[in-house]
Amino acid sequence: MPNPKKQTPAKKERKVNSGPIREKARTMQKMVDAVGTVLQTQGYPGLTIANVTAQAGVDRRLVSTYFGNIDSLVATYLKQNDYWETTAKQNIDLMLQHPDRLGKAEIIGLLQGQFDAVMSNEVMQKTIHWELGEQNKTLRELADRREDTGEPVLRALEKNFANTNIDLRAIIALQISGLYYLSLHAKANGSTFCGIDINEADGKERISKAVEMVVEMVYEKEG
Structure with a gap:
């Protein structure tokens, strides 16, 4: 009897967006954590876009892209902590x-x-x-x-x-x-x-x- 053909396992469909979504979440959390570091080291007068993004190591434009403004980013930090x-x-x-x-x-x-x-x-x-x-x-x-x-x-x-x-x-x-x-x-x-x-x-x-x-x-x- 002829050997039955082995079925090739179906390839799992790659989730195209999962990587970018995870990366966005990590970046956002890095920015939130940076608020805490700046608050601890420079006090609340230091909570500027320049200081927070420098601490997080991200582009300044990501504040408006991900949070809208610096106040919303600070509010996210406060809500988490x-x-x-x-x-x-x-x-x-x-x-x-x-x-x-x-x-x-x-x-x-x-x-x-x-x-x-x-x-x-x-x-x-x-x-x-x-x-x-x-x-x-x-x-x-x-x-x-x-x-x-x-x-x-x-x-x-x-x-x-x-x-x-x-x-x-x-x-x-x-x-x-x-x-x-x-x-x-x-x-x-x-x-x-x-x-x-x-x-x-x-x-x-x-x-x-x-x-x-x-x-x-x-x-x-x-x-």
Whole structure:
């Protein structure tokens, strides 16, 4: 019997666009990362098209081609690196799947997470300094998105205090702003605050425990 002819495997169709698409994505991310490097080394006055593209090693025209303008590029960086836009938002999305279970543990986790994020991220520290130092459309939009991220959690948590005189929003606002200030104060000049050095592990732990203590006291009063 004649041997059956071997079938030649069909050639896989080459995805013509996959290479350029991946290269574009890599270039865009390189530009986004360059924003962080410039912000860290030169501060927010250094966030110019010339500085960012030089850091990324790309043509200046790619800013308008890929992002429209430098503000949009900076906004992309901030969205990728802000605690409330990334880690906190992911955690909050999970929490809101069971809003009836939200309580003190979730509040403590979000606040301590913010404290750790700001203390460990120099670029985030500079971003907050920038927010405090000037009016800026991009930074205002970032602040508004943070508010939008936290609002569903606050609404769910407030139900636990509906028939009390406890102003949970005000208490959380004081804690968030206090943690921001303590972190910036410690990292900017290295000095102590109320005799506590939060640049040292034991000092940072004291603040973290105090956050937990305040939330515990609020819930004890509510109960």
